[in-house]
Amino acid sequence: MARGHDAVRRLAWQSKPSTPLCRSCISALQSRLASTAASPVETAPIEPSPSGKAPPPLTASESHSIRYILKASVILSRPPVLTRTLTPFEKAFFLYQRRLNERLALPFTRYFYYQRGTAGDIEWKRKIRERKTPARDIGVYAAYGKQGWNDELLVGDRIHEPEEQIERLLEDAEVESKEGDKDDVVERPMPRITEADKTGDLRSLNRSLERTVYLVVKTPKGWGFPAAVLERRESLHTAAERVIVQTGGVNMNTWVVGNTPIGHHVLNYVRARKDSGAELRGEKIFFMKARIMAGQANLEGNKLGVEDFHWLSKEEVQKTFDPQHWNAVKKILPER
Known part of the structure; x- marks a missing residue:
């Protein structure tokens, strides 16, 4: 602040050393110096829409009426239970x-x-x-x-x-x-290939024990990770916990890892939509990481319109998701 005053006094002395400046002139000079010294703010480009055409840039008059829907999506996973098979x-x-x-x-x-x-x-x-x-x-x-x-x-x-x-x-x-004259029965170890693997039960958590499996759900829009729109004054962490309960019920012992999303995706609509006088340009989806320790999903009475669910590995997720959805999450899913 002291440097700003010195610069103003220097300009005033160089322009008219014999005439003092009023308070309004000094304030105008200070704001002019601050505007020239500040660096321009770079705006991130809007991601392309599903049609491949990027929406037109926003003008100053349109920026107040443009908004995105904010969503929290949960990547709920069960980590590997067994070590991988040796080569x-x-x-x-x-x-x-x-x-x-x-x-x-x-x-x-x-x-x-x-x-x-x-x-x-x-x-x-x-x-x-x-x-x-x-x-x-x-x-x-x-x-x-x-x-x-x-x-x-x-x-x-x-x-x-x-x-x-x-x-x-x-x-x-x-x-x-x-x-040793013992009557103890020698128990055999459990096999690495479970009954769920043999029967192809994609709803069972007792499958693909060497891999990480993720909870994917089916809604009228298709297959994806559980997601919901953020409610008023709701954090991403709180929203993730709510999404888990509203999707799979309360019989799952889960843990949302951290308060920061591990990734995000901007979905631009092909055509903008009107909502309460504002123009909806698309959706911004934030992916939250979560773990399941016990329990199982139960779709009875879910509030998000979920029709079915599977526990899938990364390769199976790729085959189930549409290309755009898969490209948004493929880098944040571990290989194993």
């Missing part, structure tokens, strides 16, 4: 690492781990007799014999496959149960 190279490499560790990092006598004559010592001896190693899931391998260096996976050997290792573990558990 053949990774399986062979991990087997090699275990054998290398047994040969180099475990050169101790078994009495370092077990007391002589105990159940652990007897089990150690049994495994040594059967497959020359005390390890539980790496097959026949003599770590301290003349062929100890030959610890890579042989061609055609399936010991690196998780299914084969599971069978070996189950065999060990059954032998231990019989030798």
Whole structure:
């Protein structure tokens, strides 16, 4: 502010040093200096409409009568439940690492781990007799014999496959149960491919356990993420919570991640619409990220006109959405 006064006084002194300026002249000079020093404000271009033609730019007289509908859209996801399936190279490499560790990092006598004559010592001896190693899931391998260096996976050997290792573990558990006179039933692990995967049940959350699945809903306008118009004085976070409840009911334990949207999309109408004297140019959709921890969606009594819902992976979302909707969200959905 001091610099502004100095500049005004300098201009006044250079123009008419003998004549003092009034308060109104000083205010006019200050506003003129502020307007010339301020940088021009750049306006973002309006995104093209679905027809491919961009709407005409707004004039000063039209700007007060043009508005967009603001919407909050929720990307509700269930993260992967299982680790991804290993590649053949990774399986062979991990087997090699275990054998290398047994040969180099475990050169101790078994009495370092077990007391002589105990159940652990007897089990150690049994495994040594059967497959020359005390390890539980790496097959026949003599770590301290003349062929100890030959610890890579042989061609055609399936010991690196998780299914084969599971069978070996189950065999060990059954032998231990019989030798220990136990009546415990050895339970098998659950398969990675569920019944929902086999039957193609797209409504089940117990599918595609290795991938992230997203809640997509069907409305009269087509498939998309749950969305609704923002109400008066409503934040995006509050709107996202409301959209989840009004779409899938209260039987879902969900969490809206943060108050800031992870993306947005501007949808311009092909033709502007009139609403209460204002011209509706289009919609501005803000995508909010959310997670589901438990529960399931229930469309009974939903207030957003939802007809159906699916839990889909990213590739399935691409096949379900229209190209314009997919282009708006494809970069904010993780690959896995």
